[in-house]
Amino acid sequence: MTPLIFVTGGVVSSLGKGIAAASLAAILEARGLRVTMMKLDPYINVDPGTMSPFQHGEVYVTDDGAETDLDLGHYERYLRTRLSRKNSITTGRIYENVIRKERRGDYLGGTVQVIPHITDEIKRCIVEATEGFDVALVEVGGTVGDIESLPFLEAIRQLRTERGPEHALFMHLTLVPFIAAAGELKTKPTQHSVKELRSIGIQPDVLLCRSEQPLPDSDRRKIALFTNVPEKAVISAVDLDNIYKLPQWFHEQGLDAIVLDRLRIQAGPAELSEWNEVVDATEHPVDEVSIAVVGKYIDHQDAYKSLSEALKHGGLRQRTKVKLKWLESSEIERDGVESLKGVDGILVPGGFGDRGFEGKVATANYAREQKIPYFGICYGMQAAVVDYARHVAGLDNANSTENDKNSPHPVIGLITEWRTATGEVERRSENSDLGGTMRLGLQDQRIKPGTLARELYGKDVVGERHRHRYEFNNRYRTQLEDAGLVISAKSMDDLLVEMVELPRSEHPWYLACQAHPEFLSTPRDGHPLFIGFVRAAREAKAGGKLLREVAG
Known part of the structure; x- marks a missing residue:
């Protein structure tokens, strides 16, 4: 009892x-x-x-x-x-x-x-x-x-x-x-x-x-x-x-x-x-970074409670205070990316629906082009894929079918839309069950050797918690990889793309994942992806000096 x-x-x-x-x-x-x-x-x-x-x-x-x-x-x-x-x-x-x-x-x-x-x-x-x-x-x-x-x-x-x-x-x-x-x-x-x-x-x-x-x-x-x-x-x-x-x-x-x-x-x-x-690391930081969080529910920050805590935990592991700059993605759509200037890192979190999605895409594009450390989570990964498809792979009007079911290049979609017996894309009907393909809970994924993800995790197989419906469309895997996008993690059956990143030769730190790693972060242990992201933000702030000192 x-x-x-x-x-x-x-x-x-x-x-x-x-x-x-x-x-x-x-x-x-x-x-x-x-x-x-x-x-x-x-x-x-x-x-x-x-x-x-x-x-x-x-x-x-x-x-x-x-x-x-x-x-x-x-x-x-x-x-x-x-x-x-x-x-x-x-x-x-x-x-x-x-x-x-x-x-x-x-x-x-x-x-x-x-x-x-x-x-x-x-x-x-x-x-x-x-x-x-x-x-x-x-x-x-x-x-x-x-x-x-x-x-x-x-x-x-x-x-x-x-x-x-x-x-x-x-x-x-x-x-x-x-x-x-x-x-x-x-x-x-x-x-x-x-x-x-x-x-x-x-x-x-x-x-x-x-x-x-x-x-x-x-x-x-x-x-x-x-x-x-x-x-x-x-x-x-x-x-x-x-x-x-x-x-x-x-x-x-x-x-x-x-x-x-x-x-x-x-x-x-x-x-x-x-x-x-934990308390001592919080009260006696040796460094400070500014992270922009570009989301859809900024007016109610409890919607990102685990995320904000995970960012702080990532800083605790290196005695770094993480200052969060909350930005509404729909305002990025309206006013442009000026509000992103001056931050040391950019994170785009999850969400549902088309409101503010183009603001997330613009944010991913800005971080990629300006070489600012970028961390995309769930919808943030999908925004990064859409940006890369449009502006690097040359797939005009690429989109997620969640937002444009008639996109000529649905690089993000429901599994039922791109995995059919004939291999043809099957468009979602207006009356389909939105929850029918929700992927939930802890699932293992295999990480590609030689990638940033593998360096951060330090192992080949990791488990992360998921909460999403839409997936990277496998019909575009080869085309996007040929354009330079690195698929750094896939599901254990090789069917689903779990992480993407840019080569280190092209960007200092650009990684996005379909899962929600914030759910496994704790103040005593942190999480490898958040620790690495905060470290990259410190590196960006130091202008490259920090990593040279660590390597030396």
């Missing part, structure tokens, strides 16, 4: 439950425990895969191809544990499971109700995702008081009752706002939030109090008194300038010791040296 730590939130949303929970998980892992995490999301969507990036933010993809909430990205960046679709459950998924069982007759004609059928399914999913670990943290999305969250809260209340207090713990994150006019922190919102939680049968064991400044002892005592939580278990979750400081901050307040004692878990001392090194 895996001990469970349930993490809930109150007062307002966006307090950082995911990062707070992941920070505690990182400390527990640093004490030698096998830790996993899980997210319970109250929205009725089955998963975030079809949700707007502007509204929901990033869709995070796991090894097994699950499209999940961005909090799973936080979890994997703080932990060594790889997560799966079991670790992300929505109301939509729960109801889908229950309705499927009802249609099969599993309930023997009984009336299907929220209690016990929905709550039983939630409990089953929690047990399935957490079994086999020393401890598991389960985050409940939303805020206490939301109607949508009630079935999840009822389910975790039942689990606590069934397992007993030594096998389940409630940790509640609340807001302690600072009122400038009064010049003091106010504890009343926290008191009301706990009151709301207790009204549905849940008494928190630990409170994490989010505030702009450390919580004074007097306020801790006051909160403890009115919430029936031990004073030592009222933890200050102060705003920090670096989220990777949180594990050490919580450890210094004894949060991990409180949790372990409450759950009667034996563990070794916390070994946080790796996290201290």
Whole structure:
């Protein structure tokens, strides 16, 4: 029976439950425990895969191809544990499971109700995702008081009752706002939030109090008194300038010791040296580079959360501060590439749809012609291929069929459009299922010897996570290779192009990949492609001096 730590939130949303929970998980892992995490999301969507990036933010993809909430990205960046679709459950998924069982007759004609059928399914999913670990943290999305969250809260209340207090713990994150006019922190919102939680049968064991400044002892005592939580278990979750400081901050307040004692878990001392090194590298950089990120959802940067973190991680491995210049690709279309001048590197990330695509193509063209380090990811690779086809290979009006189904040179397309029995291009109909050819999850690829990709990875076969529909059209492989484009990685069956690059003799660092390597980057390890890209940006800034020094 895996001990469970349930993490809930109150007062307002966006307090950082995911990062707070992941920070505690990182400390527990640093004490030698096998830790996993899980997210319970109250929205009725089955998963975030079809949700707007502007509204929901990033869709995070796991090894097994699950499209999940961005909090799973936080979890994997703080932990060594790889997560799966079991670790992300929505109301939509729960109801889908229950309705499927009802249609099969599993309930023997009984009336299907929220209690016990929905709550039983939630409990089953929690047990399935957490079994086999020393401890598991389960985050409940939303805020206490939301109607949508009630079935999840009822389910975790039942689990606590069934397992007993030594096998389940409630940790509640609340807001302690600072009122400038009064010049003091106010504890009343926290008191009301706990009151709301207790009204549905849940008494928190630990409170994490989010505030702009450390919580004074007097306020801790006051909160403890009115919430029936031990004073030592009222933890200050102060705003920090670096989220990777949180594990050490919580450890210094004894949060991990409180949790372990409450759950009667034996563990070794916390070994946080790796996290201290991450913080030290962040706060004491020896260099700085400017990277332009040209995307489609710049007004909502959570859509690129893993990407921005991966760029920072790439800098951490060489004590380099990465300053991001966010640019909207549609503005590049309208105003030209002037805004790209002066940056040390350019990254074009993924996306869907034709809006802003020509801006991405123009960006790839500018980076190629001006010899600026370029890193294309997913749609950024497709933009690079389209640019090369048009302006180097002489394929006028080359495009992706996602944007122009009548292009005379569809260098990017659905597999069903170019891989047919007769070898002829089969145009996608207007009514085809857009998700029918989505490639998701971890897939191996073979890297070509002597390429930049092979140099960066240091091995012949690597696995990366994917999330896309459209592929490099194999009918144009030979033509583009003859024009000088290097296909540096392909799928293990040799069918799909995974990476392209330019020869080092023509460009100092120009690489694009179809996968999403940002999903496998962590602050402690980084990722070879991001480390190499940041190093190339440093080289560009140094005017060639850096690599000469390294080589010498």
